[in-house]
Amino acid sequence: xxxxxxxxxxxxxxxxxxxxxxxxxxxxxxxxxxTRHSKNDLYxxxxxxxxxxxxxxxxxxxxAGLPVLAPLVADGWPxxxxxxxxxDGQPAIGFQILNGIIYDDVxxxxxxxxxWFDGIVGEHKWDHVSSPWDASGVKTSAFEDSIRTSxxxxxxLHSVREGRGAAIKVTVLIxxxxxxxxxxxxxxxxxxxxxxxxxxxxxxxxxxVTPPARIVPVGAFVAGCLSAVNRIPSDAVxxxxxxISCRPDKIWILWKRSSGSGTIRDLERALSSRxxxxxxxxxxxxxxxxxxxxxxxVGRLPDLEEEKKDLxxxxxxxxxxxxxxxxxxxPGFSGGSGAGFSVNLPDIxxxxxLSALGSVNGLSVRSLDWAGKSQWILKGELKHxxxxxxxxxxxxxxxxxxxxxxxxxxxxxxxxxxxxxxSGRSSVGERQFGSVSGNLAPRESxxxxxxxxxxxxxxxxxxxxxxxxx
Numbered sequence: 001x002x003x004x005x006x007x008x009x010x011x012x013x014x015x016x017x018x019x020x021x022x023x024x025x026x027x028x029x030x031x032x033x034x035t036r037h038s039k040n041d042l043y044x045x046x047x048x049x050x051x052x053x054x055x056x057x058x059x060x061x062x063x064a065g066l067p068v069l070a071p072l073v074a075d076g077w078p079x080x081x082x083x084x085x086x087x088d089g090q091p092a093i094g095f096q097i098l099n100g101i102i103y104d105d106v107x108x109x110x111x112x113x114x115x116w117f118d119g120i121v122g123e124h125k126w127d128h129v130s131s132p133w134d135a136s137g138v139k140t141s142a143f144e145d146s147i148r149t150s151x152x153x154x155x156x157l158h159s160v161r162e163g164r165g166a167a168i169k170v171t172v173l174i175x176x177x178x179x180x181x182x183x184x185x186x187x188x189x190x191x192x193x194x195x196x197x198x199x200x201x202x203x204x205x206x207x208x209v210t211p212p213a214r215i216v217p218v219g220a221f222v223a224g225c226l227s228a229v230n231r232i233p234s235d236a237v238x239x240x241x242x243x244i245s246c247r248p249d250k251i252w253i254l255w256k257r258s259s260g261s262g263t264i265r266d267l268e269r270a271l272s273s274r275x276x277x278x279x280x281x282x283x284x285x286x287x288x289x290x291x292x293x294x295x296x297x298v299g300r301l302p303d304l305e306e307e308k309k310d311l312x313x314x315x316x317x318x319x320x321x322x323x324x325x326x327x328x329x330x331p332g333f334s335g336g337s338g339a340g341f342s343v344n345l346p347d348i349x350x351x352x353x354l355s356a357l358g359s360v361n362g363l364s365v366r367s368l369d370w371a372g373k374s375q376w377i378l379k380g381e382l383k384h385x386x387x388x389x390x391x392x393x394x395x396x397x398x399x400x401x402x403x404x405x406x407x408x409x410x411x412x413x414x415x416x417x418x419x420x421x422x423s424g425r426s427s428v429g430e431r432q433f434g435s436v437s438g439n440l441a442p443r444e445s446x447x448x449x450x451x452x453x454x455x456x457x458x459x460x461x462x463x464x465x466x467x468x469x470x
Contacts, residue, residue, distance in 0.1 A: 002056035015107035016054035067154035078127035213383035238262015257281035
């Protein structure tokens with residue numbers, strides 16, 4: 001069995017089994033095959049013209065990478081050499097080289113090596129014979145000098161599993177390269193497909209930007225309407241006002257001929273403007289109106305439910321009765337988004353009610369209509385935050401609350417100022433247009449603007465008459 005010996009400062013493997021290799025075939029596969037056939041772990045090849053393989057087990061300190069001593073003897077000594085050495089404190093070793101081919105590479109005790117040496121020394125004609133039992137034999141120090149100065153690099157042992165490990169490494173490397181190529185190809189392909197999709201979508205997608213909400217303030221609107229209504233003459237002979245519809249940009253008045261004394265030309269002379277016939281004994285005229293609007297980002301507005309509660313609080317504070325109609329939250333709320341409202345009033349609202357309505361965030365007026373007697377209809381819309389913004393509001397910063405201090409007030413409910421804020425100010429910033437100050441009552445005249453006796457006396461307004469009420 002192979003062992004390790006130290007010659008000088010270097011360690012060498014000795015005691016290998018040797019055999020020939022076929023020179024016209026690759027040496028390494030042959031060496032591995034012979035080593036495995038002998039059930040050994042390590043091998044080394046030597047010789048160019050007549051190659052050989054030496055093999056052994058991985059034991060006694062012998063391992064892959066250790067230099068082998070026998071090839072150095074075969075290359076550095078005569079072609080026919082028989083030599084035995086007994087290094088101090090180490091096993092004895094012996095080599096038999098015939099015609100430059102390694103025949104024996106032995107290691108053992110001094111007695112075992114001497115028996116081996118004596119058994120073959122007389123069998124051949126040697127070019128060199130040396131042993132520690134012969135006085136002229138080569139000493140260990142001289143042997144060390146000979147292999148050190150030979151200039152031959154000693155071959156080293158290899159493991160039969162080295163090739164398999166290298167093959168596995170190469171295979172793994174190839175697989176990694178292929179996997180990387182597949183991944184990179186997929187990434188490039190996905191990016192190309194995504195770019196193609198985006199290019200296709202960009203031809204059809206329209207980006208919608210939510211514009212700011214445009215608010216028509218109720219105070220300025222009612223003041224403008226009232227100013228225009230007060231300019232309607234009351235002495236149009238033979239003609240009476242049938243209905244009035246006030247819009248932010250214009251007021252439309254529908255006239256009805258009530259007697260045979262007045263003509264359409266008489267009406268035009270009384271109005272100092274042209275009128276339009278809309279039917280038999282009916283005419284229509286318009287008065288231009290300009291009510292200033294202001295804009296507010298929709299993200300600064302409360303959600304619709306909060307605005308509905310604010311509007312309901314105003315009606316409750318002034319003791320104005322209301323009831324739900326159908327699925328609407330407030331009387332007269334239109335379908336669809338539920339943001340439109342229509343409230344019946346007994347007369348044009350005074351300053352205090354206008355101030356309270358003006359404090360409702362997002363309240364924008366669309367029209368104020370008169371349809372006979374003393375009934376006025378206020379219509380508008382609650383401009384509110386988009387639904388996508390409402391879901392993100394968890395701090396409740398737009399909820400203002402509707403509860404106030406208890407006591408005796410205008411509606412018998414409150415004593416302090418209304419809980420929905422001061423006139424002309426909202427919870428999201430300063431209003432650009434406040435409610436109208438001063439007495440909004442029109443001058444006394446016949447028709448829709450005639451002041452009702454006791455209309456503005458006291459602090460409470462009559463109840464709102466809802467559609468369908470009796």
